Amino acid sequence: MSEFQTVDVIVIGAGPVGENVASRAVQKGLSAVLIEAELVGGECSYWACMPSKALLRPGAVLNAARSVAGAREAVTGSLDAEQVLARRTSFTENWDDSSQAEWAISAGITLERGRATISGEREVTISGADGSQTRYRAEHAVVVATGSRPTIPPIDGLADLDYWTTREATSAAEVPASLAVVGGGVAGVELAQAWARLGAEVTVVARSGILESFPREASELVQDALRAEGVTILTDTGTDAVRKDGESFVLDVGNGHTVTAEKVLVATGRHPNTAGIGLEDLGFDVKTMDSDDTGRVVGGGGWLYTVGDARGKVPLTHQGKYEARLTADAIAARSKGELGDTAEPWSPFAATADSVAAPQVTFTDPQIAMVGITLAQARQDGVNASETSLEIAVAGAEIQADDYTGWAQLVVDEDRKVIIGATFAGPEVAELLHSATIAIVGEVPLERLWHAVPTYPTVSEVWLRLLEQYGL
Ligand SMILES: Cc1cc2nc3c(=O)[nH]c(=O)nc-3n(C[C@H](O)[C@H](O)[C@H](O)COP(=O)(O)OP(=O)(O)OC[C@H]3O[C@@H](n4cnc5c(N)ncnc54)[C@H](O)[C@@H]3O)c2cc1C
Numbered sequence: 146m147s148e149f150q151t152v153d154v155i156v157i158g159a160g161p162v163g164e165n166v167a168s169r170a171v172q173k174g175l176s177a178v179l180i181e182a183e184l185v186g187g188e189c190s191y192w193a194c195m196p197s198k199a200l201l202r203p204g205a206v207l208n209a210a211r212s213v214a215g216a217r218e219a220v221t222g223s224l225d226a227e228q229v230l231a232r233r234t235s236f237t238e239n240w241d242d243s244s245q246a247e248w249a250i251s252a253g254i255t256l257e258r259g260r261a262t263i264s265g266e267r268e269v270t271i272s273g274a275d276g277s278q279t280r281y282r283a284e285h286a287v288v289v290a291t292g293s294r295p296t297i298p299p300i301d302g303l304a305d306l307d308y309w310t311t312r313e314a315t316s317a318a319e320v321p322a323s324l325a326v327v328g329g330g331v332a333g334v335e336l337a338q339a340w341a342r343l344g345a346e347v348t349v350v351a352r353s354g355i356l357e358s359f360p361r362e363a364s365e366l367v368q369d370a371l372r373a374e375g376v377t378i379l380t381d382t383g384t385d386a387v388r389k390d391g392e393s394f395v396l397d398v399g400n401g402h403t404v405t406a407e408k409v410l411v412a413t414g415r416h417p418n419t420a421g422i423g424l425e426d427l428g429f430d431v432k433t434m435d436s437d438d439t440g441r442v443v444g445g446g447g448w449l450y451t452v453g454d455a456r457g458k459v460p461l462t463h464q465g466k467y468e469a470r471l472t473a474d475a476i477a478a479r480s481k482g483e484l485g486d487t488a489e490p491w492s493p494f495a496a497t498a499d500s501v502a503a504p505q506v507t508f509t510d511p512q513i514a515m516v517g518i519t520l521a522q523a524r525q526d527g528v529n530a531s532e533t534s535l536e537i538a539v540a541g542a543e544i545q546a547d548d549y550t551g552w553a554q555l556v557v558d559e560d561r562k563v564i565i566g567a568t569f570a571g572p573e574v575a576e577l578l579h580s581a582t583i584a585i586v587g588e589v590p591l592e593r594l595w596h597a598v599p600t601y602p603t604v605s606e607v608w609l610r611l612l613e614q615y616g617l
C-alpha cells in the first residue's frame with residue numbers, strides 16, 4: 146500500500162463540474178488533484194450535452210431554411226445522416242480525452258486516472274486499471290463530482306436486454322430503422338426528434354405527458370411539432386414489459402397494445418452517482434445525504450462537499466459549473482479562515498440561483514427556454530404570483546420564419562413587483578433566456594424593466610408585448 150500524498154483539495158470525477166472545481170481551486174492558490182475513472186470531460190462532453198446538441202443542430206438549420214420562402218426553394222434534399230454523425234463524432238473528439246487531459250495539466254491540476262473511493266476521513270484511494278493503488282489525503286476538502294447515473298425502471302424483461310441509455314443514443318454509429326423511447330422528459334424528447342429527423346421511425350412512450358416540467362402551452366408546441374413531422378407520441382401509456390422478437394424489441398404498452406422497434410432508448414431520469422464510493426462505510430446514507438448552499442455535506446465533518454449532478458439539486462452542466470465556482474471559492478475562503486459554517490445568500494460562496502434562477506433549454510425545434518419558478522411552484526411556495534402569457538407575434542418573429550409559432554410567459558411576484566419566472570417556446574428562443582435570468586437574479590423592478598427597450602425587429606420584442614399585457 147502506497148503512502149498518502151497530501152494535497153489541499155481532492156476532486157473525484159473530471160466531468161465539467163469537477164474540472165471547474167479543480168481549476169478554480171488552483172486559481173485561488175490551492176493545490177488540487179482531479180481523479181477520473183473514464184474520460185476527462187465527463188458525460189456532458191462525450192454522451193450528453195455536446196453529442197445530443199450536435200445531432201439536433203443540422204435538423205434545426207434545415208428546418209429554419211425550409212420555413213422561409215426563397216430559401217425553402219433552394220433546399221431540396223434531406224439531412225445527410227453520415228455527415229451529421231461525423232460532425233457529432235468530431236464534437237466528442239472521437240471519444241478521446243487527450244486534449245481535455247492536456248488542458249487540466251496546463252491549468253496546474255494534478256490529474257490521476259482510476260476509480261476513486263473515499264477510504265477514510267479526508268482520505269481517497271485510487272485504483273488504477275493496472276491494479277495499482279494511489280492514496281491522497283486532503284488538507285481542506287474532498288469534493289464529490291461523480292455525476293449521475295440513469296434511473297432504469299423495473300419493467301419486466303428489460304434488465305436482460307441490450308437497450309439503449311442516453312450513452313448509446315448519443316454515440317450510435319448508424320441510424321436505426323425504428324426507435325422506441327421510454328420516457329417523455331428532456332433527454333427522451335430531444336433524442337426522439339434528433340433520430341426521427343435522421344430517418345428513424347420514432348415512437349415516444351410516456352407514462353404521463355411530454356416535457357411536464359415546463360408550462361403546458363410550451364410542451365404542447367413541441368409535441369405538435371414532433372407529431373407533425375411523424376413522431377408517434379403515446380401519452381398516459383406505461384411500459385409493462387419488453388421482450389425481443391428476433392432482432393426487434395417488442396414493448397407491451399397496456400390493453401394488449403405493443404410497440405415494435407429496432408432499438409429502445411430508456412430515458413427515465415437520472416440520480417446522483419454517489420453509491421459505492423465509500424460514503425456508506427463512513428456512515429452516510431447516500432439517498433438522504435444533503436449539502437448546504439456552499440456544497441458542504443450536512444453532517445459531513447466540514448471536509449466533504451458535493452457538486453453538480455452528484456449534489457442532485459439542478460442536474461445541468463451550466464448550473465453545476467456555477468456550483469463548482471462557488472464551492473471552490475468557499476473551500477479557499479475557509480482554508481484562510483475567511484468563511485465560517487454558513488454563507489449569506491447571493492454571496493460569492495452560496496449557490497442561491499440554484500433554487501430561484503436556474504435556466505434550462507430544451508434544444509428541440511421548437512425550443513423551450515425556461516428560468517426561475519413556474520406559477521404552480523410559486524403558488525405552492527405561498528408567493529402572491531401572477532402570470533402573463535401570449536403567443537409570440539412580433540415583427541422579428543415574422544422576419545425569422547414564415548408561420549413563426551411561439552409562446553411566452555412571465556411569472557411576477559406581485560408583492561415585490563419583480564419577475565420570478567419566464568418561459569419562451571418557439572424556434573431559436575434559447576438566446577432570449579439570459580435576459581430573463583438577469584432580470585430575475587437582479588430583481589429588476591418591473592417599472593425599471595419598462596425602460597429596457599428591445600430592438601426592432603427582433604424576437605426580443607416579445608418582452609415589450611409581455612410588459613404591455615401585464616399592464617405597464
Ligand atoms: C442526453 C443528455 C443530454 C444533456 N444535455 C444537456 C444540455 O444540453 N445542457 C445541460 O446543461 N445539461 C445537459 N445534460 C446534463 C449534463 O450532462 C450534466 O448535468 C453534466 O454532465 C453534469 O456534470 P458533472 O461533472 O456533475 O457529471 P458528469 O459529467 O457525469 O461527470 C462525472 C465524472 O465523474 C467520473 N466518476 C464517477 N465516479 C468516479 C469515481 N469513483 N472515481 C473517478 N471518477 C469517477 C465519471 O466517469 C465522469 O467522468 C444532459 C444530460 C443527458 C443525459
Ligand SMILES: NC(=O)c1ccc[n+]([C@@H]2O[C@H](COP(=O)([O-])OP(=O)(O)OC[C@H]3O[C@@H](n4cnc5c(N)ncnc54)[C@H](O)[C@@H]3O)[C@@H](O)[C@H]2O)c1
Pocket residue numbers: 298299327328329330331332333335351352353354356357383384412413414415460461505506507508
Ligand atoms: N437540454 C438539456 O438541458 C438536457 C437534455 C437532456 C437531459 N438533460 C438533463 O438530464 C437529466 C435526465 O434527463 P431525463 O429526460 O432522463 O430525465 P427527466 O427527469 O427530464 O425525465 C424523465 C421522464 O421519464 C419519465 N419516467 C420516470 N420513470 C418512469 C417509468 N418508470 N416509466 C416511464 N416513464 C418514466 C418521467 O415521467 C419523465 O417524463 C435531466 O435532469 C435533465 O436536466 C438536460
